[in-house]
Each structure stands twice: as structure tokens, then as C-alpha cells.
Amino acid sequence: MSDALLWLSFGGPEKPEDVRPFLENVTRGRGVPPERLDEVEQHYLGFGGVSPINALNRAAIEAVEAELARYGIDLPVYFGNRNWHPMAEDTLAEMSRDGVKAALVFPTSAYGGYSACRQYDEDIIRARDAVGAGAPELTKLRQFFDHPLFVSAFADAVREAAASLGEYRLVFTAHSVPVAADVAAGPPEEGGHRYSRQIAEASRLVAADLGIAEYDVVWQSRSGPPQVPWLEPDILDHLDDLHAKGVPAVLLCPIGFVSDHLEVVWDLDTEAKEKAAELGMGFARAIAPSGDPRFAELVVELIREHLADAPARKLSDLPAAGCTVNGAPCAAGCCERLRRG
Incomplete structure (x- = not known):
């Protein structure tokens, strides 16, 4: 049984002074040259240094909360990011303080692949390691590209x-x-x-x-x-x-x-x-x-697959994997990180 939902996303700057440290978080360890960061920084600054992603996530979370209430599901929703505040580690610490013992995780990606899926497993591992003893058990919801x-x-x-x-x-x-x-x-x-x-x-x-x-x-x-x-x-x-x-x-x-x-x-x-x-x-x-009412319905359907044994609706025979517990890979060799050099 789960007693919360962690909405896990990429993150983005919300003011100009956030942009460079955000980009450094995104590219850490990838050997991206500073001039490339300069170029991308200008993209963000051209929009006032604000990415729409956090606001879009918060709006989607509100819609999911309303959909959960419609089903009578008492499941508080927490918001955490990989690359910028609210960081997943901080959010998981908050969940632990609130007494959450087990939570479902909705990653904001419909697909497999390293960045789209496996890296969210790594986010879960990193956040649980940061919290340490008493970190909630986290079960990541499946991919939904063919829902x-x-x-x-x-x-x-x-x-x-x-x-x-x-x-x-x-x-x-x-x-x-x-x-x-x-x-x-x-x-x-x-x-x-x-x-x-x-x-x-x-x-x-x-x-x-x-x-x-x-x-x-x-x-x-x-x-x-x-x-x-x-x-x-x-x-x-x-x-x-x-x-x-x-x-x-x-x-x-x-x-x-x-x-x-x-x-x-x-x-x-x-x-x-x-x-x-x-x-x-x-x-x-x-x-x-993300702003379509059907998106909130989709998220709640994925939740109900775990809480109410609701059937998994799919339109294709391709694997919709990605459902993992505490960041353990769903299959050996699946969506591994590309090793450089």
C-alpha cells in the first residue's frame, strides 16, 4: 500500500540567476564545453530566465489532485526534480518527516531510454541515499506512450x-x-x-x-x-x-x-x-x-493499477516497462547509461 505520490520531473530555472547553475546541474560529468552552456543560457534568458516546466508541473499536479479526489483516493502529491528546486532529495526528506513510508512515483516521461526512464531510477536511488534510514519505499509507475x-x-x-x-x-x-x-x-x-x-x-x-x-x-x-x-x-x-x-x-x-x-x-x-x-x-x-484533462485521468489510471488492481490499458504490444522499486532496474541491461570514451 502506498500513502503518497512523488511527481518526479526534470526541473527548470524560475529566475535569471538560476539559469547557469541549473545548466551546470544538467550537464555535470558530460564534458559539455562552456561555450555550449553560454548558448543555451541565452535561450533561457530570452524568456526572462524562466522555464515553463515547473509551472506546468504544478498545474498538472493540481489536476491530478482533483482527479484523485473524484475517485475518493486520499493520496497527497509531492513534487521533486532532478536538476532544480524543488530537488528530489529535499522532497523525499519532507515526505519522510511527514511520515510517508511508501510512495508511488510518476516520472514525467512516457518512454524508455536512459534519460527518459533509467535516469529516474537513479534519481530515486540518489534521493533515498540522501535521506538514509527511514526513506520511503518508492515504486515508479510504468511507461505510458501507448495509453x-x-x-x-x-x-x-x-x-x-x-x-x-x-x-x-x-x-x-x-x-x-x-x-x-x-x-x-x-x-x-x-x-x-x-x-x-x-x-x-x-x-x-x-x-x-x-x-x-x-x-x-x-x-x-x-x-x-x-x-x-x-x-x-x-x-x-x-x-x-x-x-x-x-x-x-x-x-x-x-x-x-x-x-x-x-x-x-x-x-x-x-x-x-x-x-x-x-x-x-x-x-x-x-x-x-499536460494541460489536457485526460492527462490527469491517465496519471490516476496508472496509480489505480497499483492501488485498485485496475487493468493496464495499452494500444500496442511493445513493452511498457519502467515500473521499478527503489530504483532497481526493471531488466538487466535495460536503458543503461552510455559510457563515454
């Missing part, structure tokens, strides 16, 4: 965005990762590639809901050195290709994200939109689902 509510929320967001366009090409986008990391995103017996396969499947499901047979899956937010292969094509390169083929307009669906945080706002609403304008292409973007 019918996730799919229908995105499909309706595409329909709404399409109202501003005539003929268009539907393009799904997700955060790129190194090719080697994607290979490692899944147990060896499954052949890896869990992250990209789940992105492709979620895109297929949304397109099928829309009755669209032809669409594209592309990648954004690459940050690694050019000599390291990452998942391609990049969204900006793909816009050039679509323009060369005479595509009049593009509708971007950020299938890899649950909220419209800064990477979505910068990479799509700023860079991709400006690129489309330069090419003379129409442009629209579907909103991510």
Missing part, C-alpha cells in the same frame, strides 16, 4: 492545430539521443532501441487515430559533438527536405514530450517556426498534453 488517453489527447491537439492550415505534412518530433544510447535502450534480448521504437509506435497510434497514413518522425534538441552519431533527421534539416518536395505547410506534434517546456518552445515555436517562415511554409504546432 489510449495519451494518444487521444495528442490526436485532438493535432486536430485543433490543423484548423489553421490547409494542406499540410504531419511531423512528429522527439528529443534526439546518441545512436549508441538508443541501441542500449532496452534489454539485449529485445534488440535495444526501446526509446525510438516507442516514439515510432506512439506516432503511428496518433496518426491512426487521425486517419493519416503518411507522416514523418524526426528529432530535435541535439546537444552532442558532431562526430558522435545521433538519431536523425533533425527537424530543421527535415524542413528543408519538405520544402524541396513542395510541401506547403507543416504541422509539428511534439510526441516525445508531455508538456510545452522550454525545449519545445525554443526548438519548435522559435527555431522551427522561423525556419518555416524563411522557406515560405505554413506552420502550426500541436500542444503537449
